[in-house]
Amino acid sequence: MKEMEKAAAGLLYDANYDPEVLAQRDVAKNALFEFNHTPPSQLDKRRSILRSLIGKTGENFLIEAPFHCDYGFNISLGENFYANVNLVILDCTKVTIGNNVFIAPNVHICCAGHPLDAERRNKGLEYAFPVTIEDDVWIGAGAQILPGVTVGRGSVVAAGAIVTKDVPPMTLVGGNPARVIREITEADALKYREA
Template identity: 40%
Template sequence: MADEEYERMLAGKLYITDRIQDANREIPGQLIVQQINQTPIDQTERILALEEQIFQGEHKNIFVQPPFAVDYGKHIRVGDNFYCNVNAVFLDTNWITIGNNVKIGPRVNLLTAGHPIDAQTRISLLEFAAPITIGDNTWLGGNVTVLPGVTIGSNSVIGAGAVVTKDIPDGVVAVGNPARVLRKINAADRKYWRDEAAAYRRERGTAE
């Protein structure tokens, strides 16, 4: 039987959580994350195996540092080379899609869930959710919060503590609450950091 309330949730329409069928509810994903968070940190293979059940998509080389939290634990797609530091919250009431080579700092909140501003509507238990998308090669600093419906472009940096309420374009540094574009990432930035990386390789005698 079709689960119309669940379909409304993923479509970004108003819905009521308690009307979603048990097969589509939050508990299974949250139980997996509970296992991850209770696994000794040196049991990396077990943690990775459990995380593969949470993070969807075709990917390799991913690791989310426990502890972390999810809402459903089945609406999160990640790409290759994904790293997330401790105490992240993936409130995946709608889809969270993360590209390749993304790094996320500690205590970051990716929040797809929202509630009506009107109090009378809100207390009737109606809510909504809108997807979050994070492009390739992007870095979110510690304590960043991303709100429902936001897209963050590729190759961008979101400064620590930012609250991202609107879309962020490719290739910029954004900071603040609400987050605003501070500046574009430019050729001088790229030259500085690539020269630093080359110096590291020379000093360490490595090719990469």
């Protein structure tokens, strides 16, 4: 079984020394170098670079530079996706992001983790669990989404939150570790007036 197949199966895999894994990461690094150094005015070129890197994108998406990921091909983006600067996605396995998702600056989405025992960790072994972010989610600045988490539809992750377990739909979560602060209700739609 190849190392990325092990990762997809949730097994320990060699993330640091396997030549095929390293080559796949080099492809992503080169594409990201080009993306991160392409002027913002060249939006079509920037989108083209990301479409060649990312497994699936919607028709309408915008990722501000700099952006970093491990592989790219494990990422799936829905329609109307927006990510502000310094998004990091450690996509050692599937990262599925739904429609109308907005991500603030300095957010990390991490599928990867390392064994607690030093012997295995020192061999370069790690594990990867998929992350899912459902439709209509807003993730605040500096939040971290950890391996195996699903962020439910319509929810909001507060700035600085460390999300270690699933987020129920239509809730506001925050803190370290993140916990449900309250439900998002119809009253929230009335809080701000449109011009």
